Amino acid sequence: MELITLMNPILALLVLLFVVPKMYNALIILVWQPFVLTRRFKKQGISGPKYRFLYGNIDEINKIKRESHVSVLDPNSNDIFPRIFPHYQQWMTLYGETFLYWNGTEPMLCISDLELVKQILSNKSGLFVKSKIRPELFKLVGMKGLVFVEGVDWVRHRRILNPAFSIDRLKIMTKVMVECTLRILEEWSDVKREQKMEMNREFRRLTADIIATAAFGSSYNEGIEVFRTQEELKKCCVRCLTNVYIPGTRYLPTPSNIRIWKLDRKMKNSVKKVVDSRLASKQDYEDDLLGIMLKSCESERKERKLSIEEIIDECKTFFFGGYETNSNLLTWTTMLLSLHQDWQEKLRDEIFQECGKDKTPDADTFSKLKLMNMVFLESLRLYGPVSYFSRDATKDLTLGHLKIPKGTTIVFPLMKMHSDKAVWGSDADKFNPLRFENGVSRAAKHPNALLAFSMGPRVCIGQNFAMIEAKVVLTMILQRFRLSLCGEYKHAPVDHLTLTPQYGLPVMLQPL
């Protein structure tokens, strides 16, 4: 009895010290902040869907998306924004182009104003940083890789990695790209008259092969293991993203978490094998991406050095960045050229003129393929693999006429911005590569209207690699085959981290 009476004040003190502050914090995050922020934005004329306790608008988003993903579009329609982001479409109609919504308890401000987006992306003083992401995604891409590091670490990583994407290195990589493409074309060589091919799957295989060989050299076989595990992990992550994130729950042994942990371990082991086999080869590390990273390990200077842990995360980053986006760029461009046979013929004529019917293209070929360049730019505009990205405000700040509180995530809906008639003209929803005839900066009313690779200091490091690879692959395919869409194709683009065809891309290949 005495013990209980003695325990009661201790228990009360413990509750006071530990539980009350936690509850107070939770109340601030779950109730007070959403209330205050909603009011602050409302005063500026910005509104949006109502915040719901803990979940924000996640349930609503899932419901609207589920309904929209049942629909199939007319293949000739490039008006895909309402299918991919039906919730944005609804909210833009109700609240205007700038609106506030809630990803759980995180405030998300969606803006499409190009001038404001440019100001954010070109800022170098750390006012905006990459947005917080779900911990599951770090397992996929690597927390210490270029995509997510910030500040001095980002400067160090980018400085070390830039030479891997220099013009000279890209020329060497072009040879690898050609060899890998030849390998897959050889597999297709038994296509005699006409044959159906699921092109999205083929492009994923091919682009994974290219990045594994071009960036990680002789370690191709191990590279393919990383690719397979990453594909599986991606599926788990896409599923997770539809749930509200509750801090701490990632440590619970739920079936989904156990699967993610297992795949994460498998991927780390596969990447480590790639690194170890290069270290064991004891030869000169060469100048491919992995070689450059390993050489940096030996540097005496801290600002020139990557740790093994960072190298492993960079490997994950480049495996993922290298195939996930590029396979989709090739997929959507193939879809567009299968629909627009006139453009397919134009490109083939250009290839025959600049490279011949049978000659294997080399690094010099691609600067001559002007029409092909325009087609890829138009494909990036209408079906850019990255359909949105975001930044977090690190301080309370003023942007144009907007007062943005610290911690707000600012979302740029690229897909919407790329189809804005006020910027791209009345034919914005049409496939018209000629709009890029006089260069990217003159294709629209704003010089930075095409943001497929972003802009500013954190512009995509792999953009030249991506464009060259896409040109190599398309040139070599068009030299050999005529492409047309299969009747069974269902036009259903969907955002699964990148823009993918929900039901694949079946295409008829006809040898020329």
Ligand code: HEM
């Ligand atoms: C069509 C193909 C591609 C598209 C559309 C694309 C798009 C983008 C975009 C929009 C960003 C900026 C994201 C942000 O700021 O939040 C980015 C960054 C990045 N991309 Fe790409 N990308 C492509 C291909 C590639 C390839 C082939 C690689 C690697 C070989 C790559 C590696 C990266 C990396 C490492 C970053 C982070 C750069 C930094 O923060 O300094 N990307 N990409």
